[in-house]
Amino acid sequence: MSLSYTCGPVAALQSLEGVLGGAAIGTNVQPTAAAPWPRQALRAPLLLAADGAPLHEEAWFAGGPAQEVQEGHSEGIHWRRTADVLYGVIELHEDDPALSAAPFAGLPPLQAASELLYRRLFRLLQAQALPQLWRVWNYLARINESSHGLERYRQFNFGRHQALLAAQRDTGRQLPAACAIGVEDGPLSVAFLAGRTPLRPLENPRQVSAWQYPTQYGPRAPSFSRAALADVGHTEALFVSGTASIVGHETVHLGDVAAQCEETVRNIQCLVEQANRQARSAQPFSLAGLSHRAYVRHAEHARTVHDTLQPLLGGAPLVCVLSDICRADLLVEVESQALHPMASA
Numbered sequence: 001m002s003l004s005y006t007c008g009p010v011a012a013l014q015s016l017e018g019v020l021g022g023a024a025i026g027t028n029v030q031p032t033a034a035a036p037w038p039r040q041a042l043r044a045p046l047l048l049a050a051d052g053a054p055l056h057e058e059a060w061f062a063g064g065p066a067q068e069v070q071e072g073h074s075e076g077i078h079w080r081r082t083a084d085v086l087y088g089v090i091e092l093h094e095d096d097p098a099l100s101a102a103p104f105a106g107l108p109p110l111q112a113a114s115e116l117l118y119r120r121l122f123r124l125l126q127a128q129a130l131p132q133l134w135r136v137w138n139y140l141a142r143i144n145e146s147s148h149g150l151e152r153y154r155q156f157n158f159g160r161h162q163a164l165l166a167a168q169r170d171t172g173r174q175l176p177a178a179c180a181i182g183v184e185d186g187p188l189s190v191a192f193l194a195g196r197t198p199l200r201p202l203e204n205p206r207q208v209s210a211w212q213y214p215t216q217y218g219p220r221a222p223s224f225s226r227a228a229l230a231d232v233g234h235t236e237a238l239f240v241s242g243t244a245s246i247v248g249h250e251t252v253h254l255g256d257v258a259a260q261c262e263e264t265v266r267n268i269q270c271l272v273e274q275a276n277r278q279a280r281s282a283q284p285f286s287l288a289g290l291s292h293r294a295y296v297r298h299a300e301h302a303r304t305v306h307d308t309l310q311p312l313l314g315g316a317p318l319v320c321v322l323s324d325i326c327r328a329d330l331l332v333e334v335e336s337q338a339l340h341p342m343a344s345a
């Protein structure tokens with residue numbers, strides 16, 4: 001089988017047959033629950049969209065002969081899968097009644113929601129016998145606000161970490177690529193790709209691994225790899241996590257959005273080089289050959305972000321979204337991905 005990825009209106013396709021799932025971005029997106037396939041609603045403004053398009057849609061497809069796609073709803077997750085790969089979406093409101101019972105009662109609500117959501121996610125992967133989590137998209141409301149004495153992003157990290165422990169999963173190194181992004185409102189929303197083969201995690205030599213961050217960034221470290229390679233049948237996927245203007249473990253270029261963009265691209269370039277040392281596909285990965293999504297904190301920075309990134313990324317596809325970023329001093333974050341055909345044996 002193979003895995004592919006498109007941008008554009010999925011409803012306009014001939015059939016949904018090979019569709020695993022995807023995402024819709026815009027201020028007027030239909031709720032996740034209303035979608036006929038697992039489709040994560042990211043309710044956030046698109047910036048500088050071509051011809052003012054109000055909606056951006058992306059979808060993952062399974063290809064190849066006789067790809068049977070199964071679909072289900074379990075553990076609160078809407079999922080689709082083939083024999084090798086599963087895409088799922090799960091949302092959990094912080095006032096969900098399950099969070100006022102043991103062992104979650106009394107915890108900060110977002111921490112509890114994160115732990116329960118990830119416990120469900122890991123149970124699904126075990127039940128479906130596709131245990132390897134490759135890529136996760138995390139969206140949470142009011143990410144930089146605090147409650148119960150802890151910033152909400154740090155609550156999320158705590159809950160995610162507890163769920164990894166509860167599932168007896170690795171909390172260092174063998175972690176998915178991820179992003180964790182702030183939206184105005186709504187439930188905790190997580191979309192994910194998982195499969196059969198262990199990912200090959202990549203770290204950035206310019207940065208401390210996130211799972212080794214010192215406790216000044218919160219009581220539990222963020223559980224993600226800087227990037228990951230995954231084999232999906234005849235396709236090699238490169239997932240570059242949300243990447244920002246961080247060197248070592250510190251934010252650099254405070255208040256300078258253009259310089260933050262340049263530093264971010266240096267970090268992504270570094271990850272592309274790491275990927276090429278381990279890649280199995282025929283062609284090397286490159287900045288210009290990836291698809292990119294930029295999360296921009298302030299709408300008035302959109303033009304600067306776009307015009308700084310576009311040439312550095314060699315004109316590669318770039319979608320800009322207005323959203324919050326997990327550190328209050330980060331003005332921009334970029335995530336990237338590519339799918340390459342495997343070198344023939």
Ligand code: 3EB
Nearest residue numbers: 178179180222224241242326
């Ligand atoms: C950073 O490098 C920026 O918590 O899953 C980037 C990607 C970031 C993923 C996550 C956080 C996450 O620390 C923040």
